[in-house]
Amino acid sequence: MRKASILLVAIALALFGLAACGGDDDGDGETTAAEATTEETAAEDGGAAGAGGGAESTISLSSPADGSFAYDRESLETKAGSVTINYDNPATLSHDVVVEDSTGTELGKTDLVSEGTTSTTIELEPGTYTYYCDVPGHREGGMEGTLTVTK
Numbered sequence: 001m002r003k004a005s006i007l008l009v010a011i012a013l014a015l016f017g018l019a020a021c022g023g024d025d026d027g028d029g030e031t032t033a034a035e036a037t038t039e040e041t042a043a044e045d046g047g048a049a050g051a052g053g054g055a056e057s058t059i060s061l062s063s064p065a066d067g068s069f070a071y072d073r074e075s076l077e078t079k080a081g082s083v084t085i086n087y088d089n090p091a092t093l094s095h096d097v098v099v100e101d102s103t104g105t106e107l108g109k110t111d112l113v114s115e116g117t118t119s120t121t122i123e124l125e126p127g128t129y130t131y132y133c134d135v136p137g138h139r140e141g142g143m144e145g146t147l148t149v150t151k
């Protein structure tokens with residue numbers, strides 16, 4: 001009987017020990033989950049930095065309210081990466097902003113806008129680009145400028 005009791009106690013202790021280990025495992029699991037979340041956040045930061053060379057920049061452009069064929073800036077400069085162009089056209093005559101590279105390939109454009117604002121986001125590598133309004137006659141009339149993108 002004594003031996004049996006000792007055995008039972010031993011088993012009970014063993015089970016308690018296993019249960020305690022189980023508890024520890026759960027704790028480890030939570031720690032691991034927390035670490036994973038931290039890593040995910042870091043990965044997202046890295047991913048954002050990796051996309052388009054890291055930078056996000058915003059360019060503001062506008063046209064005069066009298067409807068003349070012009071932008072307020074004849075040249076713009078920004079950093080490579082994700083470039084957002086905010087365009088404000090208070091005139092009743094519609095305009096837009098198109099960006100093309102040095103070979104004349106269109107990389108992006110805003111919506112046509114009148115009496116309002118619009119925007120578009122384009123991934124740009126370092127280089128020299130041209131922005132213009134593609135409403136017939138407007139580019140020729142002066143709605144054109146140079147966009148320089150630096151590293």
Ligand SMILES: [Cu+2]
Binds near residue numbers: 094096133134138
């Ligand atoms: Cu225009």
